[in-house]
Amino acid sequence: MAIRADSVGSHLRRLAVALLACAPLLANAQGYAPRPQDRVSEAQNPAPVAASASTPLTNLPGRERRSLNGKWQALVDGYADGIGEWKAVWKDRTATGKTQFFEYGFDDSVTLDVPGDFNTQRPELNWLEGSVWYRKTFEYDAAAARRKGRRLFVHFGAANYRADVFLNGEKLGSHEGGFTPFQFELTGRVKPGENRLLVHVNNERRKDGIPAKGFDWFNYGGLTRDVDLVETPGTYIQDYSLQLAPDSLRRVDGWVQLAGTAPRQTVRVRIPELGVEVRAEAGADGRAPLRFEAPFALWSPTQPKLYRVEVSTPEESLQEDIGFRSIAVRGDALLLNGEPLFLRGVNFHEEIDGRRAHSEADAQRLLEQAKQLGANFVRLAHYPHNEHLLRLADRMGLLLWQEIPVYQGIDFAAAGMQAKLDAMLAEMIGRDRNRAAVIVWGIANETSPGPARNAALSALAQQARRLDPSRLISAAFYGPGFDGGTLTVSDPLVAALDVVGINEYFGWYTPWPVEPEQAVWKPFGKPLLITEFGAEARYGHHGADDVASAWNEEFQAEFYRKQLRMLARIPFLRGAAPWVMMDFRSPVRMHPFQSGYNRKGLLSERRERKLAWQVIHDYYAEVGR
Missing domain, CATH: 3.20.20.80 (Glycosidases)
Structure with a gap:
């Protein structure tokens, strides 16, 4: 996988955060109103439908990926000024002439660890309910990936509460919700050499949020979970369900969902320990239904048995450990x-x-x-x-x-x-x-x-x-x-x-x-x-x-x-x-x-x-x- 995450230079100076001098004011900082059309993913239709590249990939640990965890450059933007056109932090501009001036700069900003909440990494951010911008650079051999028909995604384990994601000054999209994964496709958007990924995270509590303003725990903000670059084939395994049918202790009623330009592919599921090997054909919607029986040793708290399961197509193979039990x-x-x-x-x-x-x-x-x-x-x-x-x-x-x-x-x-x-x-x-x-x-x-x-x-x-x-x-x-x-x-x-x-x-x-x-x-x-x-x-x-x-x-x-x-x-x-x-x-x-x-x-x-x-x-x- 031709991806390299660059380290941030060591000659960074402390970010001036005068606006954070009064923590109570920031706790009430007003940002922007999220729009329904900015959501990354809508509710999944229970009926088989054409897969969407915005639906988060399942089984991330089993995939070809490169972690973007580590030090990210960061700017505090407590009142979300940088999301609009006036300050436009998302353009990530650097002054190149004597008469140019921008009221921010990542090149000499502080750093924050990802994953991690921003509130506990710097004392002046302890009570912040507002915006922080993150930047990470990486290199990617897009030409080689294109020759191989590969696709590239950036996957976020979670960001609290709302995230706006930009690549090289272009907005990829937004996500609302502080505890569930989301992703954006970067295929065709990465460029040779250095690429700049910016994420604007706002943890302001909202009346129309989930949760809303009344909750009894600390509102940790930021990129709180892993961030990864993930490569897939042109048509990839997006999701699958491999669990016992509700009325059986032996039968799996499952499915595999493919996404991409050629969804009509053969899907194979193997559980070598049980001698299970089943095949199914995905339809035009990428859905391949599966049904098989096996003498499972059932998972329980006293015997948490897991089987190595392989899910594959002619283009891709994923493995993970799965237990089978009935509730x-x-x-x-x-x-x-x-x-x-x-x-x-x-x-x-x-x-x-x-x-x-x-x-x-x-x-x-x-x-x-x-x-x-x-x-x-x-x-x-x-x-x-x-x-x-x-x-x-x-x-x-x-x-x-x-x-x-x-x-x-x-x-x-x-x-x-x-x-x-x-x-x-x-x-x-x-x-x-x-x-x-x-x-x-x-x-x-x-x-x-x-x-x-x-x-x-x-x-x-x-x-x-x-x-x-x-x-x-x-x-x-x-x-x-x-x-x-x-x-x-x-x-x-x-x-x-x-x-x-x-x-x-x-x-x-x-x-x-x-x-x-x-x-x-x-x-x-x-x-x-x-x-x-x-x-x-x-x-x-x-x-x-x-x-x-x-x-x-x-x-x-x-x-x-x-x-x-x-x-x-x-x-x-x-x-x-x-x-x-x-x-x-x-x-x-x-x-x-x-x-x-x-x-x-x-x-x-x-x-x-x-x-x-x-x-x-x-x-x-x-x-x-």
Whole structure:
């Protein structure tokens, strides 16, 4: 692959950021309004359609690629002045004459690490909610690629929240959404010698964004995940689905999607360990349906078996490790590979050491903490996490709930909102549909019932089933109602879901309606997960176990003991996930004991174990026998 990423010169001086002297002003910096037509990808049509080069490639680790990670030159543009014609940072101009002057310059700017959030790399950017421009140069032998019929893409793992991408002063497109992948084709646009890739990233929170302005975590901005140049043949394998059919433990009902100028090709899928080799012909739309059976050793948390799978055409061959397992509901029972399943869970954010987690090592540390707790299940809060973590969960045997950031305060009636919801869901499923670890697609967290919300999320649940019929659909609701001595779940969205999640904080945000031993939950015919429950305590602070305002570990531990006594009385409970594994940054947490952190962690932000850790650990050891 004829690509070389150039290093940035060492003689760079510190960027003057006078506009950052007042952090609170930048937290409210106004940028620009994204336009619906600027989105990179629209919702995928569940019916086979002609593939689009803008749809992100699946299985990036299995492809021919060159990383653009490392040092990128950067300019701070807190008010997004450079996106227009006046400052026009995207033109990347350099003064060449005595009378030329431009109010920016990458050649002597600071650098930022990619992947990584910009907020924690420089102290003056800590509270920035605005724009940062990134620049990276690379060389590419376009003539050789053209002779071989090769295509070139730039692929972004994620950029929070909106990204505008330019190559050599030409805009390639824009993407909205901070946690899902996107790409642009560079074929025919690269030039001999040096090419300049510019990315404008704006993390301003928006009323019509997903999430909107009301969320309880730190809004890390920037190029937070890997950036790669990817080469493909003229017609390439864009995506594939290779998972067990919902009604079988042996049969795969799958497909391979090709994109390019000659989509009518023979597709071959091999699993050498099982002696599987099947072929199918792709039609004019590039879709090749597949069906085959094999004596799979089924993937599970206790035996996370993965098979090396090869997907190929006459022009391309991809390999990756895939597990095969079944997840289903029967009445209010939850079944993994046909056997009853109880989810010993925990929630965590994509954060470690007070920054956005971004590497495989970061993911390993987070998942190992969950395993040490005794968990077999993690709810990834409240957005799609890094692909590194998903692939590690496959290998480590941890079940996952993954959700898009449809959080409190979403304006479901806003123009274009349904298209954004559909696009984020499609990008999440497209990246991770072959991960055995993922058993639940989450479509919302703590949203309030109403006509616009009910219609939007019901449509989203249907879209999720069309895109992936092999997994369960769920959402997490506010804590149960209390009617005549009975705890009830009455949200109208329940009818659209396979599994129901309840975020319940009796004894913290709301008083106990009855004593734990007297709690009676009304059945609703579906499995119940307690997706959040918790109370805050600062590590090392001790005192009485019955005073919430003391922020002490004893109260938090007793809180969990009472919760567990209630959970034992729910016959249709199929899992629980404390909120949260580790204290995480949240600028809306203003109490002196919080100091800008949500302190509901079983661990401190430095991974120190609070008393409540042992309470949950012992509970999971008991129910896991």
